[in-house]
Amino acid sequence: TQLLEQSPQFLSIQEGENLTVYCNSSSVFSSLQWYRQEPGEGPVLLVTVVTGGEVKKLKRLTFQFGDARKDSSLHITAAQPGDTGLYLCAGAYRSNDYKLSFGAGTTVTVRA
Amino acid sequence: GAGVSQSPSNKVTEKGKDVELRCDPISGHTALYWYRQSLGQGLEFLIYFQGNSAPDKSGLPSDRFSAERTGGSVSTLTIQRTQQEDSAVYLCATRAGGGTEAFFGQGTRLTVV
Numbered sequence: 559t560q561l562l563e564q565s566p567q568f569l570s571i572q573e574g575e576n577l578t579v580y581c582n583s584s585s586v587f588s589s590l591q592w593y594r595q596e597p598g599e600g601p602v603l604l605v606t607v608v609t610g611g612e613v614k615k616l617k618r619l620t621f622q623f624g625d626a627r628k629d630s631s632l633h634i635t636a637a638q639p640g641d642t643g644l645y646l647c648a649g650a651y652r653s654n655d656y657k658l659s660f661g662a663g664t665t666v667t668v669r670a
Numbered sequence: 671g672a673g674v675s676q677s678p679s680n681k682v683t684e685k686g687k688d689v690e691l692r693c694d695p696i697s698g699h700t701a702l703y704w705y706r707q708s709l710g711q712g713l714e715f716l717i718y719f720q721g722n723s724a725p726d727k728s729g730l731p732s733d734r735f736s737a738e739r740t741g742g743s744v745s746t747l748t749i750q751r752t753q754q755e756d757s758a759v760y761l762c763a764t765r766a767g768g769g770t771e772a773f774f775g776q777g778t779r780l781t782v783v
Binding site: 564589591598599600601602603606608644646648650657658659660661662663 | 674713
């Protein structure tokens with residue numbers, strides 16, 4: 559069983575502050591994805607990382623994939639109220655025919 | 671269609687009734703997932719279809735839950751004898767063969783009263 563653990567579960571910060579969300583697994587991912595979900599909508603893909611040590615930036619969001627491809631982090635700089643949402647990481651495992659396994663998510667609230 | 675379409679968007683049913691939830695995938699997407707999301711929670715895997723392979727049903731919580739995918743396209747998730755704990759949002763996602771990104775529908779919000 560491949561489990562993804564996300565931390566923290568909830569995060570509430572003031573506009574302009576930075577935050578980091580973590581995603582960890584005991585298994586090696588073939589690829590890892592971060593999604594954001596807003597109320598009443600399905601999750602939407604933010605980024606896919608596939609190479610150990612890879613760092614990707616999407617405006618104020620920085621995604622890092624661990625060297626061993628077992629963990630990842632999402633860092634938001636100078637958070638804005640529009641960043642509020644549920645952030646989900648999802649791992650694909652080649653041994654499972656690329657079935658996506660999701661973490662429980664981190665609910666981020668950015669207060670104006 | 672342009673995206674994954676789920677119907678109905680909302681369903682209220684009485685305890686003990688059967689319900690069917692439908693997912694119309696993006697054309698050509700060979701992989702299809704069903705997930706369940708309780709209020710304020712993450713995604714719970716239910717079932718995974720990939721092409722003509724036998725589906726991975728390891729996430730179905732009980733034998734009251736079943737799903738099929740006809741002709742590799744439309745999928746139906748059926749819940750028999752619904753219980754109040756079945757109340758949740760049921761999300762469908764599809765993925766192109768060889769791709770990694772999953773595209774989600776907006777979900778069906780099921781309320782069992």
